[in-house]
Amino acid sequence: MPNSSSPSIVPVDEPARTLEQAAVAPGFFRLRLHAPRIAGNAVPGQFVQVRVTDDVEPFLRRPFSIGDADPSSGSIEILYHVVGKGSRRLSERKAGERILLLGPLGNGFRLPDSGTVLLVGGGVGMPPVYFAAKSIRGCRVCVIQGARCAERLLYRDELVSLGIPHRETTEDGSAGSKGLVTAALIETLSDFPPDETKETVEILACGPPAMLAAVADIARTHGVRCQVSVEERMACGFGICMGCAVQKRTSGTREYALVCVDGPVFDATQIALAHSP
Amino acid sequence: MTGTTLSPDLRTSIGALDLANPVLVASGTFAYGREMARLYDLSILGGIVSKTITELPRAGNPPPRVCETAGGMLNAIGLPNPGVDVFLREALPELRQAGCPVIVNIAGETTEGYVRLAARVAREEGVAAVELNVSCPNVSYGLDFGTAPSRVEQVVRRVKEECPFPVIAKLSPNVTDVTEIARGVEQGGGDAVSLINTIRGMAIDPRKRKPVLGNVTGGLSGPAVKPVALAMVWKTSRSVRIPVVGIGGIMTGTDVVEFLLAGASAIQIGTGNFVDPWVAPRVISELREFCIQEGIGSVRSLIGELKA
């Protein structure tokens, strides 16, 4: 099981001060929060359960990946798409307000320390991919990013300014190559000598379910290791409700893993990738 | 008077089971305590009701298993659990370290299934009571038991023969008259009833024209069900002599007071644990605070004291 977080880290419910809320594209917001206890322990691929309001509605917390964490300033950030009432309410929160964050939660990516890492991010799956890309040391890194259109290429400017090699694809061709991120992944993999890929290349991916399923297939065909970060509807986010089941890839009996405590990062061979949350 | 109200007496009991305070945590919303023990000292709780266990392991329902609704949530978890053998070997030893009463919740597929499970649990040290889940809306056999008073009576009577500790029957709200079922429990010799389990409900995705939950229907819980739970606790407590444990949408100390006034001897917090993992310790201190402010010496003096 990929696991770069220490099980001894106990999640905290931190009353985080909102530092900045900014629209990065229509409907997409980046929220920076002062949460030093979470920032000090967070690893890429982990998430926080956000109490978007102190009122009863929306009732449950909402899970969001940690897009960046800076232990020295004690800040973390999340980047999210407004898709319903929880994310809409969150987008209305102003700088200076306090928001309860439970975290850090889940198992992050197991970050390789040598070889080549291909980080594949689709749409709003970019936050953990960006956090991983800037955290990896000692590897050749390439981010392969896909979105519907140019303005939704999240974290693109940050990747450029950090000098992290990256390829872009858009569905409408408004930036990078036109098409799906998976096509760019296949192209990139084809550049490696076949006997080299198995040993030295590893894929880390987050994005919509169909993309993850396709990436896992590509990884299998090329004999490359692959970690995927998946989503499922959650109530608690820390293992007590059994709500966030994802089916394990088992022969015979039906078995489930829990996304919040066994994941959200899984080895792509361990789980069945198909249904959307 | 001031002496007592400064440190109000929070003790209560469910029949022969004495509790340090009336705040328990509900089955299926606290797993087997392991995750929660990392967050706070569980010994402060009135008690823990563990996630339903069955004789054989169950995988549970296909996802999505949960979804939010107005003021609450729907779940169709489907009683995933490792089965009684693994539970007794791996979860119970840790659970009894909690330092508060542990109530083991069980569900059988038949009367004999309940009896066999109860007999297994009865051989264990450190179990304060069993709670019979005769009311899960998310498994095909669950509701059959809980909806027929005669069957509930029979199950309770047979389980009671196996158990040296109190037997609590957890009742479903998805019945015509919950008091009839409660009377069945009383006639079967049950020590208490707990209610409510979740209310059958459903959510639909209008664009996909599909149910949101993998199981199509699920069970509603959270603040949205509190008025239903209060009414059922009130009616039931006036219909039976055995104690009633109130469950449904409890999130605050005053919620607890309302259930006590309606006739509950103790309460369980379920869904609240998901939204605020520290809800139970907070509710206990809010209850204490309420008693101090209102000059209440003992929470027992609130039970069934509704002016109606």
Ligand SMILES: Cc1cc2nc3c(=O)[nH]c(=O)nc-3n(C[C@H](O)[C@H](O)[C@H](O)COP(=O)(O)OP(=O)(O)OC[C@H]3O[C@@H](n4cnc5c(N)ncnc54)[C@H](O)[C@@H]3O)c2cc1C
């Ligand atoms: C581990 C994890 C990490 C995530 N990271 C991000 C992120 O970095 N950025 C981002 O924009 N989104 C992320 N999501 C998805 C995000 O949680 C949902 O978009 C959000 O909960 C929607 O809430 P809502 O009230 O706006 O939408 P509604 O549709 O009104 O939500 C109703 C219910 O459905 C649940 N829900 C809806 N969509 C999803 C989904 N895709 N996954 C899980 N639950 C869902 C909600 O939590 C809520 O309980 C993540 C989800 C998970 C599980």
Ligand SMILES: Cc1cc2nc3c(=O)[nH]c(=O)nc-3n(C[C@H](O)[C@H](O)[C@H](O)COP(=O)(O)O)c2cc1C
């Ligand atoms: C996710 C979830 C899982 C549950 N699992 C069980 C269970 O395994 N056994 C059981 O008797 N009740 C189960 N319940 C019901 C609760 O114990 C409780 O009766 C109900 O949720 C109402 O209380 P609440 O509104 O405080 O949640 C579950 C409830 C939820 C929300």
Ligand code: FES
């Ligand atoms: S969200 Fe509750 S167990 Fe995963």
